[in-house]
Amino acid sequence: MxxxxxxxxxxxxxxxxxxxxxxxxxxxxxVKATSNPGYLHRGFEKLMELRKWIQNFPMVCRINVVEPDxxxxxYSMAVEKLAGIEVPERAHYIRSIYLELARVGSHLFGxxxxxxxxxxxxxxxxxxxxxxLILDLFEELTGGRVYHIYxxxxxxxxxxxxxxxxxxxxxxxSIGGCVPDxxxxxxxxxxxxxxxxxxxxxxxxxxxxxxxxxQVLRATGMKYDIRKVEPYAxxxxxxxxxxxxxxxxxxxxxxxxRDEMIESVxxxxxxxxxxxxxxxxxxxxNPFKWNxxxxxxxxxxxxxxxxxGLYLVSNGEDKPYRVHFRTPxxxxxxxxxxxxxxxxxxxxxxxxxxxxxxxxxxxxx
Amino acid sequence: MAKQSLLSPFKAVRYLFKKPKTLRYPFxxxxxxxxxxxxxxxxxxxxxxxxNCADICPNEAITMVEIPDLEPKPGQKNERPELDYGRCCFxxxxxxxxxxxxxxxxxxxxHIHFDTSTFVFFPHDEKTDNEKxxxxxxxxxxxxxxxxxxxxxxGFVSDLKYSLFDPERVTMPEVSPEERKLSFIExxxxxxxxxxxxxASRCLECKLCEEACPAHxxxxxxxxxxxxxxxxxxxxxxxxxxPIPAICGRICMKxxxxxxxxxxxxxxxxxxxxxxxxSDTIKDYKTTLExxxxxxxxxxxxxIGAGPSGLSVTYFLTLKGHKVVVFDALPGGGGMxxxxxxxxxxxxxxxxxxxxxxxxxxxxxRFNTRVGKDIEFEDLMKDYHAVYLGIxxxxxLSTRVKNAEKCILALDFLAENKIGKGSxxxxxxxxxxxxxxxxDVAREAIRVQHMQYPGEExxxxxxxxxxxxxxxxxxxxxxxxxxxxxQFNPAWGPKEVVLDEKGNVKGLQCMKVKSVFNEQGRFxxxxxxxxxxxxxxxMIVEAIGQRPDFSFIPxxxxxxxEFTERRKVKVDENGMTSxxxxxxxxxxxxxxxxxxxxxxxxxxxxxxxxxxx
Numbered sequence: 003m004x005x006x007x008x009x010x011x012x013x014x015x016x017x018x019x020x021x022x023x024x025x026x027x028x029x030x031x032x033v034k035a036t037s038n039p040g041y042l043h044r045g046f047e048k049l050m051e052l053r054k055w056i057q058n059f060p061m062v063c064r065i066n067v068v069e070p071d072x073x074x075x076x077y078s079m080a081v082e083k084l085a086g087i088e089v090p091e092r093a094h095y096i097r098s099i100y101l102e103l104a105r106v107g108s109h110l111f112g113x114x115x116x117x118x119x120x121x122x123x124x125x126x127x128x129x130x131x132x133x134x135l136i137l138d139l140f141e142e143l144t145g146g147r148v149y150h151i152y153x154x155x156x157x158x159x160x161x162x163x164x165x166x167x168x169x170x171x172x173x174x175x176s177i178g179g180c181v182p183d184x185x186x187x188x189x190x191x192x193x194x195x196x197x198x199x200x201x202x203x204x205x206x207x208x209x210x211x212x213x214x215x216x217q218v219l220r221a222t223g224m225k226y227d228i229r230k231v232e233p234y235a236x237x238x239x240x241x242x243x244x245x246x247x248x249x250x251x252x253x254x255x256x257x258x259x260r261d262e263m264i265e266s267v268x269x270x271x272x273x274x275x276x277x278x279x280x281x282x283x284x285x286x287x288n289p290f291k292w293n294x295x296x297x298x299x300x301x302x303x304x305x306x307x308x309x310x311g312l313y314l315v316s317n318g319e320d321k322p323y324r325v326h327f328r329t330p331x332x333x334x335x336x337x338x339x340x341x342x343x344x345x346x347x348x349x350x351x352x353x354x355x356x357x358x359x360x361x362x363x364x365x366x367x
Numbered sequence: 368m369a370k371q372s373l374l375s376p377f378k379a380v381r382y383l384f385k386k387p388k389t390l391r392y393p394f395x396x397x398x399x400x401x402x403x404x405x406x407x408x409x410x411x412x413x414x415x416x417x418x419n420c421a422d423i424c425p426n427e428a429i430t431m432v433e434i435p436d437l438e439p440k441p442g443q444k445n446e447r448p449e450l451d452y453g454r455c456c457f458x459x460x461x462x463x464x465x466x467x468x469x470x471x472x473x474x475x476x477x478h479i480h481f482d483t484s485t486f487v488f489f490p491h492d493e494k495t496d497n498e499k500x501x502x503x504x505x506x507x508x509x510x511x512x513x514x515x516x517x518x519x520x521x522g523f524v525s526d527l528k529y530s531l532f533d534p535e536r537v538t539m540p541e542v543s544p545e546e547r548k549l550s551f552i553e554x555x556x557x558x559x560x561x562x563x564x565x566x567a568s569r570c571l572e573c574k575l576c577e578e579a580c581p582a583h584x585x586x587x588x589x590x591x592x593x594x595x596x597x598x599x600x601x602x603x604x605x606x607x608x609x610p611i612p613a614i615c616g617r618i619c620m621k622x623x624x625x626x627x628x629x630x631x632x633x634x635x636x637x638x639x640x641x642x643x644x645x646s647d648t649i650k651d652y653k654t655t656l657e658x659x660x661x662x663x664x665x666x667x668x669x670x671i672g673a674g675p676s677g678l679s680v681t682y683f684l685t686l687k688g689h690k691v692v693v694f695d696a697l698p699g700g701g702g703m704x705x706x707x708x709x710x711x712x713x714x715x716x717x718x719x720x721x722x723x724x725x726x727x728x729x730x731x732x733r734f735n736t737r738v739g740k741d742i743e744f745e746d747l748m749k750d751y752h753a754v755y756l757g758i759x760x761x762x763x764l765s766t767r768v769k770n771a772e773k774c775i776l777a778l779d780f781l782a783e784n785k786i787g788k789g790s791x792x793x794x795x796x797x798x799x800x801x802x803x804x805x806x807d808v809a810r811e812a813i814r815v816q817h818m819q820y821p822g823e824e825x826x827x828x829x830x831x832x833x834x835x836x837x838x839x840x841x842x843x844x845x846x847x848x849x850x851x852x853x854q855f856n857p858a859w860g861p862k863e864v865v866l867d868e869k870g871n872v873k874g875l876q877c878m879k880v881k882s883v884f885n886e887q888g889r890f891x892x893x894x895x896x897x898x899x900x901x902x903x904x905x906m907i908v909e910a911i912g913q914r915p916d917f918s919f920i921p922x923x924x925x926x927x928x929e930f931t932e933r934r935k936v937k938v939d940e941n942g943m944t945s946x947x948x949x950x951x952x953x954x955x956x957x958x959x960x961x962x963x964x965x966x967x968x969x970x971x972x973x974x975x976x977x978x979x980x
Contacts, residue, residue, distance in 0.1 A: 056531065057425035060458030124379050131388050138400075145402035145472070145523040151458045159463075159529055160402065186375040193376075289423060289464070289531050291568045291594055 005033060010351055012041050021335065021362035023355075027348060035343035035351075037336045042366040050325045055081060056289040058322065060151045065327060066364045067148070068111050071104035072305035074153040076327075079234060079301040080314040081155040085294045088284055093157035095277040098236040100143070100152065101303075102266040102273070103170070106177075107136040108306035109263045116256060116356045117188060120197055125188040132177045139173055142166065157283035167274050174267045181264065189260055198253035202342040202354035205250055212341065213333035216308025217262065218358055220246045221254035228304035240272040252357035259359075293320050307331055307359050331364035399474040403522035404457045406475045407450050407490035411437075413469035416444030417573035417628045420461035420470055423531070428454035429461060432489070442579040442626030452478070452486040459523050466532060466571070466628035468525035475520070527632060534633020537566040539640055544850035548810075549817045551710035554847070555617070555640070560596070563644040567594035570636050571628055579626030581959065581967035584608045586623055586638055593641055599655045601645040606656055609966055610682035610725055611675055613717040614701065616643025618708045620841075620961040646717075652724040660729055661688035666980045669694065669751040671738050674702020676953035676965030676972075677757030678722065681730045683973035689980065691730045692751070696737035698786065700725075703759045703954070704962065706782035707804070709811040715786070739919025748924075748948060753976050756936070756944070756951040757965070760913035766799060770864035773872050774799075777808050777910035784811055792816055793906030794825050797875050799861055800910035801831025806844040808910045809853045828854035830861060830875065830902065832883050832892050856902065860894050864907060874903045915955045933958060941975025942968060950976055 011022035020041035026034040046065055050058045062077040063070030075097065082089060089097075110133040118126035137147045142163060144150040152159050188194055204214065206222035219226050227244045229237040245261030247254035286292065296318040302311040308330030317323035335358070342354050390397055399405065416439065421429040431446040439445040448461075448470065461470055470490070478486065501510060527534055540556040541547075547554050558566060572587045580586065585604050592601035605612045619639050627635035649655050666689045670677045673695035681691045697705050700722030704713060726732055738744050747754050763776035775790075777800070783790045794816065798809040809829050816825035829848075831838060834857045838845065849855070859877040867873045879898035885891040917925055929937040929945040935958065936951045938944055944951050952968025954960045 053425055056460065057423065060425055060456055060460060124382070141403065142400040143402070145400065145404035145459065146457065149456070149458075160526065163401065183378060186378045188376075191376050192373050283529055285533055286531075288533065288568050288571060290572055291570065291591070 004028070008348070010348075011038075021360065021365070023339070023343070023351065025343070025348070025351070030348045032343050032346050032348065032351070035340045037339055039335065039362065039365045042363050044367065046367045047325045047327065050322055052321065054289055054320050055155070055292055055294060055322070056286070058325075059154050060149075063149050063151060064363075065367055066305070066329070066361055068361050069104050069108035069306045070149050071101055071153065072303055072310050073327075074151070075101060075235070075303050076301055076310055076312040077314075078153050078155045079303065080299045080312045081294065083299040083301060084297050084314060084316050085155070085286070085292075087156050087286060089157050090281040090284060091278050092161075092280045093282045094236040095239070095273055096158050096162065096282060097153055098239075099170070099270050099273050099277075100150075100158070101235065102270045103136055103139060105266050105306045106174075106263050107133050107140075109259050109266075110136070110177075112259060112306070112356070112359055113188075113256075116353075119352045119356055120194065122188055122191075122194065125184065128180065128184065132180065135173050135177060139166075139170060142169070154286075156286045157281070159283070161282045167277075170270065170274065174270060178264075178267055184260075189257065195253065197350075197353065198256060198357065199249075199251060201252040201350050202346060202357055203249070203251040204338060204342055208341060209250065209338065212337040214308070214338050216304070216306075216330050216334075216359065217255050217258040218308065218334055218338060220244065221258050222250035223248045228302050228309050232302065234301075234303055236273060239276060240269060242269045242272070252354060255357045255359070291320070293318055302328070305330060307361065307364070308334065327364075327367060329364035329367070331360045331362070334358045335360035335362070335365050399476060399522065401474075401522070403474040403476070404459050404472045405522055406452070406473050406478065407448075407455075407461075408471045408473045408492055408521060409448060409490040410469040410492045411447060413467045414447060415440075415442075415467055415573075415575060415628060415631070416446035417466060417571070417575055418444075418446065418448075419464045419466060419532075419571050419573055419628065420448050422572075423460045423464045424455075425458065425460065426454040426456055428452070428456075442575055442622070444575065444578070447489055447491075449487060449489050453483075460531070462523055462525050463529060464531040464571075465525055466573075467631045468527075471521055471525065472523040473520055474522040532571055532629060532633075533569050534629060536569070536634040536637050537562050539637065544847070544852075547711060548813055548851040549821075551814060553714055554711045555643075557647055558637075558640055558644045560648075563593055563641060564596060566637050567591070567641055569629065570594070573628050575626045575628055576623035576636075576638060579622045581622060581957075581964040582608050582970060583967075584623075589645060590636070590638065590641055593645060598645050598648040602649050602652070602655055605642060605645060606652075606658070608970065609963075610679055611721040611962070611966070612642050612646035613720045614675065614704050614713065615962055615966075616640070616646050617713045617717060618704065619963050620959070622963065646720075652720070653727055658686060658728065660686050663690070664688045664980070666690065666753075667692070667751045668753050668755065668976065668980075669747045670755045670757060671695075671744075671747070672702050672757035672759060672953070673697070673700040673722070673732065673734070674757055674759050674953060674965065675704060675962035676759075676969040677702060677755065678725055679966045679969030680755045680757065680950075680952070680973050680976075682725045682728070683970065684976060685725070685728045685730045687973075687977055693730060693732045694736045694738050694742065694747075695732070695734050698734050700732060700734070702757070703761070706778060706785055707807065709781065709807050709814075710785055711810070711814070712807070737919070744919050744924070745921055751948075752980055753948050753950060755969075755972060755976070756949060756955065757953045757969070758915055758917075759954045759965075760915045760960070762914050762916050763909065764912045764914060765909055766861050766911060768861050768863055770866055771909070773864050773866065773870075774907040774909045777804050777908055778913065780808055780908050781811060784815060789815065792819060793872075793904065794820060794823070795904045795906070796827045797902055797904035797907045798827065798829045798910055799831075799875075799907065800912075801829065801833045801838040801840055801857065802910065802912070803840045803844055804913075805829055805831065805910035806840045806848050808908050810844075810848055810851060812908065813851055813853060826854065826904075827852075828856060828902065828904070830856045830859050830877055832858070832860050832880050834858040834880075837883060856900075859900060859902075860892055862894075862899065865901070872905055872907055874901055875907055876901055913954075938968075938972075939975075940971070941978060942972025943975055943979070948979075 008025040012020045022038040024036040062073045110129045114126045114129040144152040225244045294316040298315040311328030313326040315324040418431040428451045429448045432449045437445040570590045576586045589601040589604040621639045623638045624635035670693045701718040763778045796812045813827040858880045863876040865873045877900045879895040881893040950972040953965035957964045
């Protein structure tokens with residue numbers, strides 16, 4: 003059969019974000035896929051070298067539109083490590099709660115993308131609505147809906163408003179009440195099951211080899227989560243489980259996402275119960291006269307997509323010398339995706355891509 | 368995993384009968400949260416024009432623009448931030464850095480207009496301006512969008528706990544009140560390197576202080592040099608405008624700290640102590656500064672008075688290559704600084720450090736030389752190309768109440784205890800006055816008492832016309848005095864010094880003050896004659912003010928010397944008096960009556976003399 007070259011994206015119904023894939027197809031079977039990023043290159047890492055330490059903090063969140071919060075977290079962690087800043091206990095709890103809320107919000111957004119792409123419009127609408135409820139919480143806490151600009155070096159930017167914990171609990175309960183509906187209409191839906199099972203399978207060894215993390219790796223049965231491996235914020239203060247699946251296909255991945263959301267909600271409840279009173283911010287030096295001692299740091303956290311790392315070098319000046327992000331979408335979108343697309347059908351390209359949870363802005367930065 | 372049925376997805380059908388979740392905007396509104404980060408609001412009354420918001424903005428969305436119609440308050444600028452919403456990312460860093468807390472974000476999040484230039488504007492709170500703002504009770508999105516008006520509702524506001532600047536100053540180590548009142552030990556110990564650098568790091572570099580400083584020192588530069596641990600650089604910057612940092616670093620009236628942005632909601636940057644740190648750290652000015660005077664011009668200048676302004680004129684003109692001779696009646700340099708501020712505030716070594724450096728540049732000092740007695744003023748006018756009058760206010764005023772001649776005058780008391788043999792004091796001293804000199808006298812008196820009567824009970828009290836709020840002494844002086852055990856009697860005026868049979872002082876009869884100032888704000892005290900009080904005391908010091916002594920100037924010249932309405936010597940923009948060749952500055956010219964204004968006068972005069980010579 004004749005081999006054709008097919009350009010998929012950057013504008014395509016099955017795509018989220020500006021990203022394209024060049025496919026070599028034979029009929030509707032993919033022979034070879036080549037990821038083609040670069041549509042969204044904004045040069046953040048270079049820009050950060052030109053801005054003072056604190057001026058970078060409103061910028062890092064823009065690297066990942068869907069879940070900006072982990073970006074703030076790694077940046078703060080790296081700066082705190084380099085400058086030797088302690089974070090108050092309460093701020094650790096607030097950070098964890100906030101990051102878990104962000105995870106739920108991000109997963110709901112991912113669910114919207116996935117359901118929408120597969121044609122499950124009802125579920126997509128629900129997910130979008132529920133994500134909005136979480137954005138309302140963020141708006142109340144931070145003043146922003148999407149870019150919260152909230153975790154900064156030294157702690158968090160503001161304490162919880164009066165009665166905020168109760169509103170978190172109420173919102174999460176009302177979202178949690180819809181889990182049976184989600185299950186019935188989407189996760190346990192036979193149509194979805196047939197579309198997703200056995201699609202884009204990645205074996206555990208392959209996944210490890212290609213640097214996959216997050217639910218891509220956990221869907222192959224490996225319990226690997228930075229929150230457990232290298233606990234930060236308040237993740238070691240409460241008990242929780244790492245959900246896994248065995249099959250390594252799109253179906254397993256989306257179930258890991260579902261279980262993770264439920265685990266996150268439970269974790270938030272536990273964190274809220276144990277949260278101490280006290281300060282939430284240790285003041286950092288005057289931003290115009292803040293030179294961080296010479297040194298380098300690599301920190302990592304578990305974003306909703308996998309391991310997010312930041313390599314930060316200070317030359318002893320008031321600006322970073324070098325910033326490099328290790329974003330989870332990078333291996334997922336470039337190496338894992340190319341592998342998973344081999345021998346798949348054209349109709350499943352978007353399906354596989356979104357199940358790998360690729361967010362293009364993370365690749366390009 | 369539950370059983371996968373083909374029918375179960377139809378559970379979703381029941382949602383068809385539920386109320387839609389979508390808001391029908393703009394008819395259904397959702398109120399933004401209390402902390403919402405929308406468009407900016409700025410209270411122009413509070414805004415100082417410091418420009419910190421523009422400096423911190425990561426996107427350069429904020430430009431400081433001069434508003435010509437705006438009359439800035441003293442120590443402030445008439446610049447206001449202009450926002451470009453094509454750049455703004457609503458991060459709110461500007462809110463967290465704003466020292467007065469006037470810049471805030473509102474809960475408004477839409478702005479609709481055909482003209483893109485409207486996206487660049489000055490945030491300005493004008494709650495009454497109906498052209499820009501819709502009143503809250505008359506608000507609807509439709510009205511707001513059609514009329515391009517906004518709603519004045521505060522969102523993300525500044526919180527000192529989370530501010531990007533540090534409102535608290537590094538505490539200056541001091542000798543405790545119990546210990547220091549027993550001797551003349553210097554009260555302020557001075558920052559060490561680590562403390563000085565930490566304090567210097569608080570500076571936001573908005574430069575409001577430099578405007579406020581009469582001598583316009585390059586404060587942000589020398590503070591930054593201290594932060595960077597380069598005290599040599601710092602001292603060089605200071606010496607560009609101020610040749611007496613060891614003196615000013617201790618007793619300056621710090622107009623800079625009053626203007627400091629940080630002082631609006633916190634404690635001002637300790638500019639004075641940082642200057643002191645720079646001058647104390649450098650042991651030898653000469654090798655550090657490496658200043659050499661210009662080649663000799665052959666011109667001769669006489670300076671009368673080796674006070675701050677006289678010393679500064681000497682320094683500036685010596686560097687220009689002129690031959691400067693300084694005449695002073697005291698045995699050393701410093702003028703009023705030598706006799707006024709007590710040893711616990713300004714030790715003599717610090718004065719000599721500055722004076723010796725100026726002498727080492729080539730200036731000639733003739734101490735113990737009183738003009739008018741040891742040398743005639745007219746001779747100076749004849750022999751020198753120019754003469755500078757920096758004589759200061761050297762005669763203490765008396766209350767002139769009955770028996771006032773039995774009292775001691777403030778300057779005599781201070782001089783005696785600083786450079787003289789030390790005076791015999793009573794066990795119960797009354798100080799009349801509420802200014803800084805009165806505080807100096809009282810605090811010095813209590814020290815002398817403790818040294819003369821160790822372990823015995825001694826009392827020092829002050830009587831001032833002014834009440835607590837009006838008292839002209841600085842707040843920290845009053846606080847320190849209280850800590851040392853000085854008693855205060857505010858709003859009482861002296862009526863009569865009461866004597867015993869032998870003619871010794873027994874106490875002071877006082878009457879209650881009705882008001883100190885008249886309606887024009889001039890000094891014109893009135894009293895309740897019937898409300899009197901007797902204060903016991905065996906020694907009374909009058910510290911109610913000083914005046915200059917022009918008696919050395921011959922009569923025909925003094926007639927030509929013009930004075931202002933406030934009895935100050937009138938000088939032109941070059942610092943020259945109405946008599947040619949005669950320049951003047953310092954306390955006889957300005958109303959501030961402090962060292963740094965004297966330096967500012969000296970700068971003007973030395974530039975004027977340079978032109979004249």
